[in-house]
Structure formats: structure tokens, C-alpha cells
Amino acid sequence: MKHDIKDKKLADMGARRIEWAGRDMPVLANIAKDFAKTKPLKGVKVAACLHVTSETANLMKTLKAGGADVMLCASNPLSTQDDVAASLVVNDGIPVFAIKGEDHDTYYSHIRAVLEAKPQITMDDGADLVSMLHSDLKSLLPHVIGGTEETTTGVIRLKAMAQKKILAYPIVAVNDSETKHLFDNRYGTGQSTLDGIMRATNRLFAGSTVVVCGYGWCGRGIARRASGMGAKVVVTEIDPIKGLEAAMDGYAVMPIKEAAKVGDFFITVTGDINVIAKESFKVMKDGAIVCNSGHFNAEIDIPALEKLSSKKTVLRDFVEEYVMKDGRRIMLLGEGRLINLASAEGHPAQVMDMSFANQALGAEYIIKHAKKLPKDVITIPREVDREIASRKLTALGISIDTLTPEQEKYLASWEMGT
Known part of the structure; x- marks a missing residue:
């Protein structure tokens, strides 16, 4: 074989x-x-x-x-x-x-x-x-x-x-x-992404600002769990409905160029390329941590990060430190690949x-x-x-109700009103 x-x-x-x-x-x-x-x-x-x-x-x-x-x-x-x-x-x-x-x-x-x-x-x-x-x-x-x-x-x-x-x-x-998608993407990605970040960095989420790029089911799950751990959550979106939903869920919503200035952790979950790119890296804080939980590492413009840096060092397993030419340090986790599987399970x-x-x-x-x-x-x-x-x-040992014949008839009819 x-x-x-x-x-x-x-x-x-x-x-x-x-x-x-x-x-x-x-x-x-x-x-x-x-x-x-x-x-x-x-x-x-x-x-x-x-x-x-x-x-x-x-x-x-x-x-x-x-x-x-x-x-x-x-x-x-x-x-x-x-x-x-x-x-x-x-x-x-x-x-x-x-x-x-x-x-x-x-x-x-x-x-x-x-x-x-x-x-x-x-x-x-x-x-x-x-x-x-x-x-x-x-x-x-x-x-x-x-x-x-x-x-x-x-x-x-x-x-x-x-x-x-x-x-x-x-x-x-x-x-x-x-x-x-309602369960795997939301609950699975939500929990395992933060697990991967914690295993790689051993950093505290409470009091930190977590920028979640994308508010699909994966983004919703990550934002909810980061918030539950005491983080301040910022969401970036391109869809006005999802952006509005994130705001109604209690999160700050802003373009990535603004979020890049305030984030401590950045997590991409969009399925698109170059979500975090050159202009974002230029304004990030010293010590910013960047990772991806979408399928491909193309969500982060790693070639741009390399061009902006003067030095790259592996600090821990799955943690690469890029030193910018102005002295700021940006940490890339898991080579930009799925962090929940790169450094966790x-x-x-x-x-x-x-x-x-x-x-x-x-x-x-x-x-x-x-x-x-x-x-x-x-x-x-x-x-x-x-x-x-x-x-x-x-x-799970959970039971739910079933419709009675009367209820089924009502849902299938148009004659019965108030």
C-alpha cells in the first residue's frame, strides 16, 4: 500500500x-x-x-x-x-x-x-x-x-x-x-481559533483589542468568544448588512486602515486575498499579533510584510517576529495558515x-x-x-416538540386568519 x-x-x-x-x-x-x-x-x-x-x-x-x-x-x-x-x-x-x-x-x-x-x-x-x-x-x-x-x-x-x-x-x-456552517464555522472556529492563538503566544485576551476581519459565521464565532474573554472587539467588513449586524451585536465596526492602528490581535476569516496588506502593516502597533483562520494564507499579504521588514526571527513555535525598518515588531502566527490547526488541534x-x-x-x-x-x-x-x-x-439527550395535526393543517392553509 x-x-x-x-x-x-x-x-x-x-x-x-x-x-x-x-x-x-x-x-x-x-x-x-x-x-x-x-x-x-x-x-x-x-x-x-x-x-x-x-x-x-x-x-x-x-x-x-x-x-x-x-x-x-x-x-x-x-x-x-x-x-x-x-x-x-x-x-x-x-x-x-x-x-x-x-x-x-x-x-x-x-x-x-x-x-x-x-x-x-x-x-x-x-x-x-x-x-x-x-x-x-x-x-x-x-x-x-x-x-x-x-x-x-x-x-x-x-x-x-x-x-x-x-x-x-x-x-x-x-x-x-x-x-x-451554523455550528462548525461559528462554534468550532470560534473556540479553536482562540485556542490556537493562546497556544502559540500565551498572551491574555482580556483588556486587549481583537480585530476580526470578516463577519460571516466564522467571524461571528470568533468575535463572540473573544468578547467573552474580556477583549474589546473590532470588526471589519465589506458587506453593509454584516457590518450593521456586527454593530448591533455590540462591536466597533470600522475600515481595516483604521482598525490597524488600534488592534493588538488581528484575525482574518474572509476567504479573500490581501485582507491585511501593506498599508495596514505600516500603521500597526509595536507587538501586534497577526493570524489567519480562513482556509488560505493569502488573506495576509505576507510578501508585503517581508518587504517592509529588516529582520525575521522565529521566537516560538508558530511565532515569527518581523522587525519593521522603523523598529516596530509584528508577529505572524503559523506562517499565516489556519492558526487553529497550525498550533492547536x-x-x-x-x-x-x-x-x-x-x-x-x-x-x-x-x-x-x-x-x-x-x-x-x-x-x-x-x-x-x-x-x-x-x-x-x-x-445529547434532548427532546423537542412535534406539530399536532391541527398545527400542521394551520401552517398549510390560507383560509384561517385571526
Whole structure:
């Protein structure tokens, strides 16, 4: 079995980590039991480009239980947990191509490795698999019947491809499911981003000014948790509705050129490029800490930061100090990559339980309906979304009401008024 990981000897530790995460993923565990009985993915090759974490490992095991032939590579050079990668190879017989800290060329060689196995389903986190398939490996496209996409950034890229009629097969936008973005993006990113910053810096949030660039679901989660820890939160936005919402939620809202002057911590979560750029670096405080929790490090204009600096020093793991020519110091965390995965462990298993339930059921949905689906970005049917939520409530021991026949009739009628 081909693979490329750091060290097989890490497998035992990885297995314990995977088991620990699995305890908090009851929805995915239930799906795995169902898959083991029905084998909806029997004989299907699945190429997954995801963060190689303990939670992802439980998804891979679920897909394998459903009969899939799974291959996994990393969706970010710094997000791999090497012991988890080792366990999947040694204990589960799943080919993994991922090493924490891999360079640019290795990263793309790993993506190529899983694609050259001629998958029928792609499972993406940022659309790098799809991008390579549609550019360098077009000859493999006839083998693919569909795919899934986990992130906001990836969905943006895929929708652009679909608009230009370039997308060659249907892709389920897992990120657009309510049981994904309302929970994973808000609660998962909110908690894990601050966790990553604290692990990297050991700095105090209370009394500090935290600038959150972007007020989507990820930005909302980060702002809320930073505020809860005593920080003064500033939000920057380009959408007037989101800007207004942030103001109504109690945060200061201003352009980045103004926020750059007052921030102690800067966190980008927009999915766009150069959100923090040259003009911002020129006015930041001495000691400002800059990081990203969006999918790609392009949100921070790192080349501009390097040009403005006279010296760069690694002060701690995942902390690079750039000394500006005027003597100010700016700290870049995790090379500008996803800080929650670079220096921490990513989202808690409780929220990934729902996200990966969407991935698993999304793959099953593709197998059942691929021939009828358009070559476009599609959303999992709402009834599947609601089923995931219902399973999660059951696992948490929470009950909710159901409509009475009278209530159902009222909601479906137009005759009954006041």
C-alpha cells in the first residue's frame, strides 16, 4: 500500500487520539453502523483532501465501513497530526499522504498521489483536489461522478467554476448545510481559533483589542468568544448588512486602515486575498499579533510584510517576529495558515461530528443520484440536514416538540386568519 507519512511508530498514539475524538462523534458513529450494514459505497474509490486530524480519521473509518476504497491527503501543510496519519495507515489500511510541515512541492505531490488512483468521488476542503483535476489531470475526470466540499473558500471557488461552465461534475456543498456552517464555522472556529492563538503566544485576551476581519459565521464565532474573554472587539467588513449586524451585536465596526492602528490581535476569516496588506502593516502597533483562520494564507499579504521588514526571527513555535525598518515588531502566527490547526488541534469533535456526518451522507447522496445531478454546486436536501440535527439532539439527550395535526393543517392553509 502506497503512503507517505512521517513515522509508522506513532500509530499507537494516533489510535488513542482517534478513539478519544470518536467518543464525541455519536452521529457519525451511528452512520458508520448503518454503513456497515448497507455498504452504500461498496467498491467506490474516494479521494479525500482534508485536514488529517483525529476527527477526520473517524470519517475515513466511516467511509471504509460503507465499503469505500479511501485515500487521504492533507488540505493544509500545517494541519496534519502525524500520529493520526500513522494510525490510519498501520491500523486501518488507509493510504495517507500527509506530513505536518510538508513543503509546497510535497503538498501538491500528495494531492496528485490520491488523484492518480482514479477516484470516483472527491472529498475536498478548499477545492485543491478539484482544481488539480481540472487543470493538470483532466484525463482523470471521466472517472469522477461527483464530490463534496467542506469550506466556504472551496464553495466560492467551485461556484466560480460552475458559473464559467468549467465544473465537470456535481459537487455537494457540505459547507452550505445548516448543520455544518451554523455550528462548525461559528462554534468550532470560534473556540479553536482562540485556542490556537493562546497556544502559540500565551498572551491574555482580556483588556486587549481583537480585530476580526470578516463577519460571516466564522467571524461571528470568533468575535463572540473573544468578547467573552474580556477583549474589546473590532470588526471589519465589506458587506453593509454584516457590518450593521456586527454593530448591533455590540462591536466597533470600522475600515481595516483604521482598525490597524488600534488592534493588538488581528484575525482574518474572509476567504479573500490581501485582507491585511501593506498599508495596514505600516500603521500597526509595536507587538501586534497577526493570524489567519480562513482556509488560505493569502488573506495576509505576507510578501508585503517581508518587504517592509529588516529582520525575521522565529521566537516560538508558530511565532515569527518581523522587525519593521522603523523598529516596530509584528508577529505572524503559523506562517499565516489556519492558526487553529497550525498550533492547536482544530475544531472540537462535537462539532465535527455534524460536519462529517454531512460528508458521509453527501457521498451516499452522490452515489444514489449522480446521474440526475447537474454539473453544479448543490446543497444536501433539507431533510438530510434535519435528520443529522435530530440524531445530534438524540445523542445529547434532548427532546423537542412535534406539530399536532391541527398545527400542521394551520401552517398549510390560507383560509384561517385571526
